[in-house]
Amino acid sequence: MSDDTTYEPTEHTLHPLKKIEIIVRGEKEEFVRELLDDSGVSGYTIHRDVAGRGEHGFHEGRLLFNDRAGLVMFFAVAEEEVIQGIVDGLTPLFEKSSGVMFVSDTQVVRLDKFLGEEDEAGGAA
Template identity: 50%
Template sequence: MERTDMDEIELGALKKLEIVVEGEHREFVTDLLDHAGVKGYTIVENLSGKGAHGFHQGHLMFNDDALLIMIIAAVPEPLVQPILGGFAPFLGRHSGVVFVSDIQVMRMVKFQG
């Protein structure tokens, strides 16, 4: 059988955190991730969706702090529990959710210390 470039691609196991909070809490989330040693993350703004508090419209005219955002980070498994522990008190006082899933990524060097 002929080898392809796909045969040489190596993937590494990480955990994906998808954190949905109101925009006013962006700094709390990014500070927590930075202090935990997360190498990078992606911020998606103007989310729409329905949750326990009803429907949230994506784009408001006057107040970006009230918008929902999602911060996505790929992290090594040992960081997951400390990060979730940092979120526990926050989620006791504010709306939001953290999704955790298993993922495979290319270029593991981007996620290692």
């Protein structure tokens, strides 16, 4: 097998970014999704029906006949400025509804995957 193409040495440089994790009740999933869609993040992950223990005791995962009471977890990775915009939108929400968010430092290899498009100005509030 002959191949005369020369490969560039692959670089595994890590780029620092911020990660946000958000856990809210199912009824607020729509709100958080719109906030993320609008924030400039390039994408996010949703886990539905997560279980765990919190301020209000142990929370079970999936209920058969109630999709609103379950917990939903989001996570997204972006530049600090974008993450700050999400934090600004969630802080007032958590004054009224239960939920948590965590922001941490993280690193990614393929930086271009995480730089969202420029935020369009003047859209829907």
